Amino acid sequence: MLNSMSHSVDTAAVVAAITKTLGRPQAFIPLHEPQFVGNEWNYVKDCLDTGWVSSVGKYVDRFEADVAEFCGVKHAVAVVNGTAALHVSLLLCDVQPGDEVLAPALTFIATANAIQYCHAVPHLVDVEETTLGLSPSALDAYLAEIAEVKNGACWNRQTGRRIAAVIPMHTFGCPVDMDPMLAVADKYSLAVVEDAAESLGSYYKGQHTGGFGRVAAMSFNGNKIMTTGGGGMVLTNDIALAKRAKHMTTTAKVPHRWEFTHDMVGFNYRMPNINAALGCAQLERVSQSVVEKRALFAAYQAAFAEIDGVSLFTEPDGCQGNYWLNALLLDVPDLVVRDAILVATNDAGLMTRPAWNLMHHMGPYQDCPRTDLPVSENLLQRLINIPSSPQLLDGRHA
Numbered sequence: 001m002l003n004s005m006s007h008s009v010d011t012a013a014v015v016a017a018i019t020k021t022l023g024r025p026q027a028f029i030p031l032h033e034p035q036f037v038g039n040e041w042n043y044v045k046d047c048l049d050t051g052w053v054s055s056v057g058k059y060v061d062r063f064e065a066d067v068a069e070f071c072g073v074k075h076a077v078a079v080v081n082g083t084a085a086l087h088v089s090l091l092l093c094d095v096q097p098g099d100e101v102l103a104p105a106l107t108f109i110a111t112a113n114a115i116q117y118c119h120a121v122p123h124l125v126d127v128e129e130t131t132l133g134l135s136p137s138a139l140d141a142y143l144a145e146i147a148e149v150k151n152g153a154c155w156n157r158q159t160g161r162r163i164a165a166v167i168p169m170h171t172f173g174c175p176v177d178m179d180p181m182l183a184v185a186d187k188y189s190l191a192v193v194e195d196a197a198e199s200l201g202s203y204y205k206g207q208h209t210g211g212f213g214r215v216a217a218m219s220f221n222g223n224k225i226m227t228t229g230g231g232g233m234v235l236t237n238d239i240a241l242a243k244r245a246k247h248m249t250t251t252a253k254v255p256h257r258w259e260f261t262h263d264m265v266g267f268n269y270r271m272p273n274i275n276a277a278l279g280c281a282q283l284e285r286v287s288q289s290v291v292e293k294r295a296l297f298a299a300y301q302a303a304f305a306e307i308d309g310v311s312l313f314t315e316p317d318g319c320q321g322n323y324w325l326n327a328l329l330l331d332v333p334d335l336v337v338r339d340a341i342l343v344a345t346n347d348a349g350l351m352t353r354p355a356w357n358l359m360h361h362m363g364p365y366q367d368c369p370r371t372d373l374p375v376s377e378n379l380l381q382r383l384i385n386i387p388s389s390p391q392l393l394d395g396r397h398a
Contacts, residue, residue, distance in 0.1 A: 009309040009330065009337050011344040017303040018350050021296075022392050029387045031351045032223045032325065038285050043277035055250070057273025063280050067218070067233050070283060071200075071208045075242030077234040078271035078279075079249050082197040082219025085232035086114035088248055088269065089215040090165065092234075092241045093191035095120050099164040100156055100369065102190070104134045105358045105376040107169045111195050112359050112368075114217075121161065124359050124370035129379065130316045132327075133176035134168045140184045142371045147188055154188045159369065165191040170199035170209050172385070173225070173324035174315050178204050178212045193217070196235070200225050201290040201322035210235040215245075225289055225324050225390070226282035228275040290322050292390035297323045299393060300386070304328070309337075313383075325385045327355075333381035341384055355383040 022029060047053050060078055068076040079085050095101060097119035103111050105124040112122040125142065128135035147154050147163060154163040166185055168176040185192045192213030196202075199209040200218060210216035215238075220231040234245045252266025271279075301312045313327040330337060338354060345352040358376055359365045 009341065010307065011340050013307050014304075014310065014328070014341050015344050015348045015350065017300075017307060018345065018386055019348070021299045021303045022350075022387065028349045029351060029392070030389065031353060031385060031387055033389050034222055034227045034282075035285075035289070035389070035391050036281075039281040040278055043281045044274060047274040047277050053274040054272050055270035057276070059273050059276040059280055060271060063228075063271070063276040063283070064233070066280060066283050068235070070286070071210045071218075071235055073208075073211045073216075073235045074237045075235070075239060077242055077245040077249060078276055079232045079234060079269040080271055081230050082217055082221065082232035083110040083114055084249070084267070084269045085217035085219070085234045086110060086167075086193070086195060086197075087117045088234055088245055088267070089193045089217045090114055090118050090120070091248065092215050092236070092245055093165050093193055095164045095191075096162070099162045100159070101164055101193075102134075102139065102166040103359070104167075104169050104171075105360060105370065105373045106132065106171065106355060106379060107195070107359065108197070108356050109359065109362060110197070111167055111169055112362075112365050115167075116364070120164070122359065122365055122368045123156075123163065124365070124368055124373065125166075126371050126373045126375050127171070127379065128177070129375055131174050131176055131319070132171035132313065132379065132383075133174065134166070134181065135375065136177055136180035136184050138371065138375075139166070139181075140187070143184070143188050149187075149189050152189055154190055156369070163188070163190065165193050167193050167195050168213075169195035169197070170202060170321075172313070172327055173199045173202045173322035174313075175199065175202050175204035175209050175319045175321065177316075177318075182212060194235075197232070198224065198324045199322060201286050203320040205318050211237065214238065215241060220279055220282075225293070225322050226279070226286050228271065228279035228282070231271050231275050231279060289390040292393065293323045293388065296388065296390070296393055297326055300326055310341075323388065325388045328384040328386060329379075330382040330384075333378050335381050338381060338384060345384075345386070350387055352387070353385050355380060355385070 194216035197219035249269035
């Protein structure tokens with residue numbers, strides 16, 4: 001049935017396109033669910049059999065080494081979740097209380113929360129439609145108006161605060177346009193902390209995400225392309241930062257056979273061995289999961305090709321995303337149409353959701369400094385995530 005308002009989209013056609021792609025839906029198809037078809041049982045059972053289930057064990061070391069190799073970075077430090085990874089990454093970049101950190105308005109709240117954990121100030125910047133991530137050109141133009149570099153540091157002329165870092169977030173697994181982003185960061189003496197929580201298996205100009213900034217944070221939450229149940233990772237090519245990250249995340253305990261000496265305020269952020277065991281098994285299949293997810297994207301793209309008023313978000317040239325979450329884009333921003341599609345799909349047993357509310361729409365961050373945010377506000381009214389599990393084309397839902 002066609003909606004009666006202007007700029008309508010045939011909601012029944014949207015439901016039919018998703019259903020056609022996935023086969024006849026079961027009672028409910030989640031947005032994204034984990035897949036356990038490899039060595040998960042074997043590795044986790046090994047932890048139980050040996051008793052090594054906590055924050056020390058062979059699987060933690062192996063998982064760190066395996067993720068570093070997969071992502072093409074020199075060092076990886078496993079932590080309890082992606083937010084902890086972001087928090088530690090900012091501290092590693094010397095973000096101090098009262099500093100400002102530039103971040104996208106369109107992101108999951110963990111990005112802003114990690115800044116707040118440092119007692120710093122989230123400073124919100126607009127994104128670009130081509131990547132859904134931070135816009136290097138908008139950031140450059142904005143900093144030209146409000147910032148100045150003095151003695152190797154960037155300062156906000158309007159607030160008098162130091163702008164310490166920028167966090168490009170690879171939205172739904174699509175890489176930010178990193179070359180111009182790095183150029184802007186270098187121009188204004190900003191540390192780059194990549195929020196790569198969603199982008200395991202994504203590449204920018206042939207290089208895996210997470211290796212462009214000084215540090216990066218990844219997430220292995222239950223809804224990511226691979227999971228450790230709960231978990232995250234700090235990535236860096238700097239051995240000194242890697243050693244500091246491991247020390248900070250292990251309560252800053254000085255190694256000793258029996259004494260408990262701690263030389264700084266640390267965090268109990270280390271990933272347990274049993275979670276890392278799950279991660280080792282999951283990582284063995286990530287490349288295949290990316291293949292499956294990109295096949296799902298192609299199937300969706302074909303299904304939506306003939307539906308007026310809506311299209312599937314597609315990675316730009318130079319990027320190879322993991323399509324962690326596929327996203328529909330309305331041609332015209334319209335919350336009424338967006339919500340009608342959300343109701344129709346969820347009523348049909350197909351879990352869909354809008355993009356996150358923008359950070360300045362959230363109570364804790366409504367007074368944060370920010371640029372004009374026309375693209376972010378536009379995308380909020382147009383984005384809809386649709387079921388994206390890698391196994392959806394394997395016949396389970398036919």
